[in-house]
Amino acid sequence: MVDPTSDLGEDVTEETAPRCAVCSEPIVSEPTHRVLTRIEDGSVSTTHFCTSACRSEWDE
Ligand SMILES: [Zn+2]
Known part of the structure; x- marks a missing residue:
């Protein structure tokens, strides 16, 4: 019995994946994934x- 949500071998599912800030699509190991990291108010x-x-x- 194979869990269809874990066939990528990672703990990322549509529920836990980060969402695109523009189109709100869940990002599940997208090869085009971009991340913007900023410091805001010390965090x-x-x-x-x-x-x-x-x-x-x-x-x-
Ligand atoms: Zn997007």
Whole structure:
């Protein structure tokens, strides 16, 4: 019996995956995954994007 949600061999599912900040798609080992890390008020803020296109849309 194979669990269909764990066939990637990782603990990332659509429920635990980060969401794209622009289109809200869950990011499950996307090869085009982009991460923006900033320091805000002394703590680290991480923003995820599914593609570089969403990443550049965020900048506008
Ligand atoms: Zn996106």
